[in-house]
Amino acid sequence: MDLWQALPCCFSVLRQTVPEPIQTVCTRWGADPFSLGSYSNVAVGASGDDYDILAENVGDGRVFFAGEATTRRYPAYPATMHGAFLSGLREAANMAHYATILNLQQF
Numbered sequence: 001m002d003l004w005q006a007l008p009c010c011f012s013v014l015r016q017t018v019p020e021p022i023q024t025v026c027t028r029w030g031a032d033p034f035s036l037g038s039y040s041n042v043a044v045g046a047s048g049d050d051y052d053i054l055a056e057n058v059g060d061g062r063v064f065f066a067g068e069a070t071t072r073r074y075p076a077y078p079a080t081m082h083g084a085f086l087s088g089l090r091e092a093a094n095m096a097h098y099a100t101i102l103n104l105q106q107f
């Protein structure tokens with residue numbers, strides 16, 4: 001399922017609507033027989049700050065982002081499998097943290 005199909009389903013449970021994206025860019029490097037994948041690179045004009053921005057959650061702790069391109073800080077292994085894996089653990093912890101806060105706010 002594509003991300004843009006999944007998000008409205010997830011948020012409908014919360015009785016919230018997700019607006020249509022203004023713009024999307026979706027690469028398919030994994031399907032390219034000459035590369036079979038890709039990883040992040042700090043381009044000219046970019047900086048490590050961009051990794052931090054990609055790691056920020058949105059919707060007051062409702063949508064979270066993992067992946068090697070979010071791992072400038074702990075766990076700091078950009079462009080690697082272990083960075084991707086550890087970022088998933090990081091975001092699982094973040095989800096648990098925000099879920100606790102959101103649950104507490106209901107009482």
Ligand SMILES: Cc1cc2nc3c(=O)[nH]c(=O)nc-3n(C[C@H](O)[C@H](O)[C@H](O)COP(=O)(O)OP(=O)(O)OC[C@H]3O[C@@H](n4cnc5c(N)ncnc54)[C@H](O)[C@@H]3O)c2cc1C
Pocket residue numbers: 001002003004026027030035036037038039066067068069078079080081082084
């Ligand atoms: C040639 C090559 C060699 C490498 N060698 C090593 C190595 O030796 N050691 C090492 O540690 N790392 C290596 N890496 C890097 C490692 O593969 C990546 O860092 C890691 O796979 C990144 O994982 P990820 O989950 O962040 O992203 P990805 O593995 O890219 O996963 C992203 C997933 O999201 C899916 N997706 C994209 N858009 C959408 C959408 N709109 N809706 C739904 N799904 C979507 C994609 O199909 C993909 O499955 C190598 C990479 C390449 C390309």
